[in-house]
Amino acid sequence: MKDEALEKVRFGRGQKFRLSSKGNEAVSAYTLMVEKARAGSGRAQFDAARSDWSGPRxxxxxxxxxxxxxxxxxxxxxxxxxxxxxxxxSKEVKAAVERLLECGMLEPVSVPVPPPAQPRRYW
Structure with a gap:
């Protein structure tokens, strides 16, 4: 079980996230699942297909x-x-992003460090 005493990693407001390779595979499978579910007989079939998609992942x-x-x-x-x-x-979105980061579907985008400023020379 997850230890709640561990401090969660905090990200800045400008922190961007992207799909990992595992996340790209999950999106492809999700898209395919949605296309197949559209040919089905309604919401119940879509919910069942979503459960089948999410369970193994x-x-x-x-x-x-x-x-x-x-x-x-x-x-x-x-x-x-x-x-x-x-x-x-917003609370649901934050919880989902934390969950997707934890299972490896998302990864934070590293922000490039700007080069140090050149000293000004006054001749």
Whole structure:
């Protein structure tokens, strides 16, 4: 069981996240699952297909929504929250990103360190 006493890693506001190779595979499988479910007989079949997709990957059935958003490109938490404001609260988005980071579907984008400023010379 996860130890709640461990301090969670905190990311800055501008921190972007992207899909890992494992996440790209999950998005491809999710997209294929959605296409197959459209040919089905309704919501119950879609929910069952989502469960079949998420179970072996150790994901929640709602995680496909978040992964598809990251499939479009790198996103910050605030961008993701804004894009999904009709579907999920900011608390749900943050919990999903933490869960996807933990299982290796997402990875933080490293920010390049700017070179040191050149000293000014006054002749």
């Amino acid at each position: 150790g994901l929640s059935s709602e995680d496909g929504l978040y992964l598809v958003e990251f499939g479009v490109g790198e996103r910050t938490l605030s961008e993701l929250t804004r894009n999904l404001e009709d579907c999920a609260s």
